[in-house]
Amino acid sequence: MSSRYYPIILERTEDGLNATFPDFPGLTAFGVNAADVVAHAETGLALHIAGMIEDGDTIPEPSDIDAVPVDEEAPPEAGRLLVRADLPGRAVRVNVTIDEALLAAIDAEAKLRDTSRSGFLAAAARRELAQRAA
Template sequence: MAEYIALIHKDAESDFGVSFPDLPGCVTAGATLDEARAMAAEALALHIEGMIEDGEAIPEPSSLTVIMKERENRDAVAVLVPGPTKPARAVRVNITLPEDALHAIDRYAERHGLSRSGMIVAAAKRMMDAA
C-alpha cells in the first residue's frame, strides 16, 4: 500500500494532533511526538480497514505539493505514514456490552474519527501491547 501524508500540529495547551488530508475523519493524537507518529500509523490502518469493510474506494495519496497548497496545512509538520501492506479481512463478531459502555464507546469513537469497531480494536491493541 502507498504512503500517506499525515500532518502533525500542536497547540500550546494540547497533545500533538494528527490528521490525514487525503482521508477526512482520519485523526488521532499523542502526548509526545513519537506517540503521535505511532498512533498515526494505527489510525491510518484502522481507517483504511473501515473503508474496505464499508466498500469505499481507497484514495490515492496526494503529493506534498498539493497538500501544502492549502493554507491551513502550512502550520503543520508533514510526515509520511505507510498504509497497511495487506488489508486485513474483516470478520463480523457478536458481543454483549452494557448499554452505558456502548454509548461511551460510540461517543469516544465519534470524537476521534473512528468507527465503533475501529475504536474497540485500537483499545484492545493498546491493552495487548501494554501487557
Template sequence: MASYIALIHKDAVSDYGVSFPDLPGCVTAGRDLDEARAMAAEALALHLAGMAADGEAIPEPSSLEAVMADAENRDGVAILVEAPAKARKIVRVNITLPEDELERIDAYAEQAGMTRSGFLALSAKRAMQDAA
C-alpha cells in the same frame, strides 16, 4: 506499499494532533511526537480497514506538493505514514456506559477531533502503556 502524508499540529494547550488530508475523518493524537507517530500508523490502519469493510474506494496518496498546495495544511509538519500491507479487521463491540459519561466522552472526543471509537481506543492503549 503506499504511504500517506499525515500532518502533525500542536497547539500550546493540546497534545500533538495528527490528520490525513487524503482521508477526511482520519485523525488521532499523541502526548509527544513519538506517540503521535505511532498513533498515526494505527489510525491509518483502522481507517483504511473501515473503508474497506464499508466497500468504500481507498484513495491514492497525494504528493507532498499537492497536500501543501492547500493553505490550511501549511501549519502542519508533514510525515509519511506507511499503509499496512493488509487492512486490519475492525470488530464492532457493544459496551454499556452511563448516559452522562457517554456524553462527556463524546464531547471530549469531538473537541479533540476524534471519533468516539478512536478516543476509546486511544484511552485504552494509553492506560495499558501506563500500566506496563
C-alpha cells in the same frame, strides 16, 4: 500486503500534536510528541482503511506530501510526515484446524453480520493486530 505512505499534517496544541490526513477527511490522531502522534496515526489509519475495505470503499492513492496545499484557515503547521499503511494483497487459501463448536459460533456470527467466514476471521485478525499495535 502492499504498503503505502500517506501524508499527515501536524498542528501544535497545548497538550502535544494533532495530525490530520489530507487523503482521509475527518480522520485525526493526537500525540504528546512526534513519535506518539505517528504511532496513533498509523493505528488509526489501519483501522480506518480496514473499515473502508469492509464497506467496499475505494482506498485513495496517497497525495504527494509537497502538493498538499496549506490550509490558511487552520492553525499553523508544525510539520508534515508520512505514515505507513499496509493494504491487503490478493486472497490466499489456507487450511486451518479449529474446534467445531467455535467454528459454528463463527459461522453464526458471520451470518448475522452478513459476511463470510473468511471475511469475519480476517476482520477479527485485523482488530487483534491493530489492538496489539496500539
